[in-house]
Amino acid sequence: MSTEGLDDVKQKWNKHSNHKNNQQNILFQTDCRILKREDRQVSVTQTPLLEAKGVTKYFGAITALRNVNFHVNAGEALGVVGDNGAGKSTLMKILSGLYQPSEGQLIFEGQPVHFSSPRVARNSGIEMVYQDFALAGNLPIYENIYLGREPGTKVGGLTVIDRAREREMAQAHLDKLKIHVKSVDQPVEELSGGQRQAVAIARATAFDAKVVIMDEPTAALAIKEVGKVLDLIKTLKEHGVAVIIISHRMDDIFYACDRVMALFQGTNFADAPLVETNRNEVIGWIMGTKGHTAQLAHDKVH
């Protein structure tokens, strides 16, 4: 699989300056959504798993997000795109409890929620996988998966960790996600970038995660490892997990996602099922350009 960075795609876009506006229908947030998966089209009405309504975030004098709406459904992979500084990370940090919105509301499973910390968000099943994976290199794979949440028995005020059980649970969880490692006893520092990413994802999903947020999951990976991580994202979807991927790589977005949303300068810019858009259009969104039909749809909902 080939991969391309934002600079490459920007160059390509510039070469396509005569690119004809395509006649795509851009779907914005409505109660009845069309979900297209692979070769079939299903029309469903469903409550989004996680929503943000009218979220604004100030950092002193800087407005990182202005009145942003967001939603993701169970079993959906959503690509979040936008140029540097568009507000992608800030929105994800709000969804995962690291930041609180200055204004606006988060809604989880149809109920208003307040995630005062990542721990509170995690207790609701929302996990973030960071770019540096946040793993302990000297510890084996299985200990990393359950680090801080080890199975065990309470004796007095202490928990006696059951390492044998932890090891078994780790192996079963990796099998469920179709992640193949030589041994769960291998220290993480011996693993490749792709395997570390897989362990970080296994850790994030070890306790019934409902939403997994990934910030540039393939950015640090060798090309041959990218496909495995994208396939792992598809496996999570099969288990009903909502996956949100910030990515600059069009190949990743168009391989693994069902829908893409674009932020531009801290505001909603576009949102469409992947089957209803194309790479050039999405690259245009990143740079703040819209096709004729997209503009009409946008005007209609604003």
Ligand SMILES: Nc1ncnc2c1ncn2[C@@H]1O[C@H](COP(=O)(O)OP(=O)(O)OP(=O)(O)O)[C@@H](O)[C@H]1O
């Ligand atoms: N902790 C912070 N303090 C002050 N300003 C911040 C902070 N975090 C983000 N910002 C600002 O908010 C805006 C949005 O930043 P954010 O990191 O969310 O963008 P991004 O789309 O994730 O960009 P990138 O692709 O470069 O990571 C930027 O102007 C950024 O400088």
